[in-house]
Amino acid sequence: MTKIFFVFFGIVILVVALVVGGQFLRKQGLEKYFLVQPTTPTATAKINNQTFNLTLADTPEEQGTGLSEKESLPEKEGMLFVFSEPGDYGFWMRNMKFPIDIIFIRDGKIVTIHHNLKPVQSEDQLVIYKPEEPANMVLEINGGLSQKHGFQKGDRLEI
Numbered sequence: 376m377t378k379i380f381f382v383f384f385g386i387v388i389l390v391v392a393l394v395v396g397g398q399f400l401r402k403q404g405l406e407k408y409f410l411v412q413p414t415t416p417t418a419t420a421k422i423n424n425q426t427f428n429l430t431l432a433d434t435p436e437e438q439g440t441g442l443s444e445k446e447s448l449p450e451k452e453g454m455l456f457v458f459s460e461p462g463d464y465g466f467w468m469r470n471m472k473f474p475i476d477i478i479f480i481r482d483g484k485i486v487t488i489h490h491n492l493k494p495v496q497s498e499d500q501l502v503i504y505k506p507e508e509p510a511n512m513v514l515e516i517n518g519g520l521s522q523k524h525g526f527q528k529g530d531r532l533e534i
Contacts (some may be wrong), residue, residue: 390419405488418455420514422485424523427516429455443470451472453516455534461509467501468494474518479506485530486510491518 418429427452432438438456442448466477471494475499479487487506497499507528514532 393396418534420453420455422526422530423524425520427451427453427514429453429514431455431457433457442475443472445472447473448475450517450520453514456515457515458511458513461511463505464513465503465505465510466494466513466515469498469501471495473517476518476521476526477504478487478514478516478521478532479510480512480514480532481506481508481510483532483534485526485528485532487528488521488526493518498523514528520522 418427418431420427430452432441432454433456441456442454456464461481464479468475468488474491474493477489477492478485486508486512489504492504512532520526
């Protein structure tokens, strides 16, 4: 009986230590080094024979953060924001560290491109960028790539 008690007590202590340790790591911002992180959904998209590897931003939290936590973006990568229905969604450059192109898309067709948008230095410089017509997806890629590859309104996005 005593042996069972010590085994049970040891398991309880171990569980408590793991829970407390995990909370400590989260508070210190170290969980990314020790805890398993959820994988981010990805996709591949093509516009005018240019292929991009995309991170999908399909939750409100991911859409609010966007690329603002990245220091840079490889040339053939981007972020795709997916919305359940077409709308007049606004995007801004808050906390961005590098220029981007914002491409608004409806049903696989480009409806608006905002070219080579630069990061802002202060909140009073924020501009909200919107599509010319409702969009159900938004693609963010490195600034200047839309012009470099000749992307324009009406071009198709293949996922």
